[in-house]
Amino acid sequence: MYYRGLDDFLARGRAALAEGPVAIVMVEDDAEVDTTLRHHMQSGFRAVLALMPDVVPLAPDLVDTVHRIACDPYAEGALQSAVNRIAAAAPGTWFFYCYNAEFLFYPFCETRTVGEMLAFHAEERRSAMLTYVIDLYAADLDTAPNAVCLDTAQIDRTGYYALARKDPAHHDHPRERQLDFHGGLRWRFEEHVPPARRKIDRISLFRARPGLALRGDHTFNDEEYNTYACPWHHNLTAAVVSFRTAKALRTNPGSRDGIDTFRWHNSVPFEWHSRQLLDLGLMEPGQWF
Known part of the structure; x- marks a missing residue:
């Protein structure tokens, strides 16, 4: 249509x-x-x-x-x-x-639908889900100049970290159950990435309601939507595996000539399976088994 x-x-x-x-x-x-x-x-x-x-x-x-x-x-x-x-x-x-060139992965996505996952998430009185944007990149930039290749896709197995998210309205005290997550190519090549675009967290899954608005930094105007868990236990999180940053670094004139490869000693082939992301701690099943 x-x-x-x-x-x-x-x-x-x-x-x-x-x-x-x-x-x-x-x-x-x-x-x-x-x-x-x-x-x-x-x-x-x-x-x-x-x-x-x-x-x-x-x-x-x-x-x-x-x-x-x-x-x-x-x-x-x-x-x-x-x-x-x-x-x-x-x-x-x-x-x-x-x-x-971005793909949603969530716990057990090989055998369960996204609708089943969100039904469980809603039962836990959650209306949004935190996702981590995990960079993918081609193993060989000579054969894949735009850094996109499904067959040789690589992922960073380490190098991810979180910082407290400050609340300017409350003297920069940390926001409750909110963190700014970093890692991947935006961290390794941060000299080419503006500070405001270095976060890898995104509230990619959400339930619409009147007055709700997505902001430019991938958060919402309802602060509860931006939390990674409810107050009483950990919740599900998901991952968006993405070639977008690699594409941008290879396309931008300010960065493409200085990058011959994205591979480093912590690169591993991406297996296109949720188990790998769970094992690396890049998403959480919460109470969903």
Whole structure:
């Protein structure tokens, strides 16, 4: 299904939002677009929305199954604005958002749907879920100049850390149950990454409600949505494995000439399985077994 823009989708396609969860994918280029959309369809999302420029092709088998919405991904605040408008049209629906060449993994995702996970999460009185954006990168940048290669994808097995998230409204005291997480390529090549973009945490899964708004730093205007756990025990977390930072470092003129490889002594092949992410501590099952 094709829509001329977000206004057209909200006028003609709003019924797709009636039953969640719904995945929103912002397509910035042609890197693994079809793979990204198929991955999230197979994860169990009831609807997949692809906000993408008309010049980017879409595989024939996806034309009738994905809601394609014409969009300029490089307009200021494009993703933030789109997520907020779509979520406002469907209060109560669970949403997930990401970019192309990013893939959601959650505990036991090989045998359980995202809907089953979110049903459990909601039973724990949670309306949002913390996800860690874990960098992927090709093993050989000579054969994959844009750093995207599914077959040779690498991941950092160490180098992740968290810092207290300060609250400016309360004399910079740490916010309760909130942390700023760092690591991956944004940490190893931080000289090429603005400080405001070095965090790897993102509230990618959330249940819409009136007045809720996504902010530019991937947090929400409701501080409880930004917490990693409830007050009484640990909750589920998930991971978004992503080629996006590697692509950007290879595309940006200020960084591409200084990077011959992203591999280092802590690089390991990504196994495309939730067990690896669980073993590395890059997501948590909480009370879900």
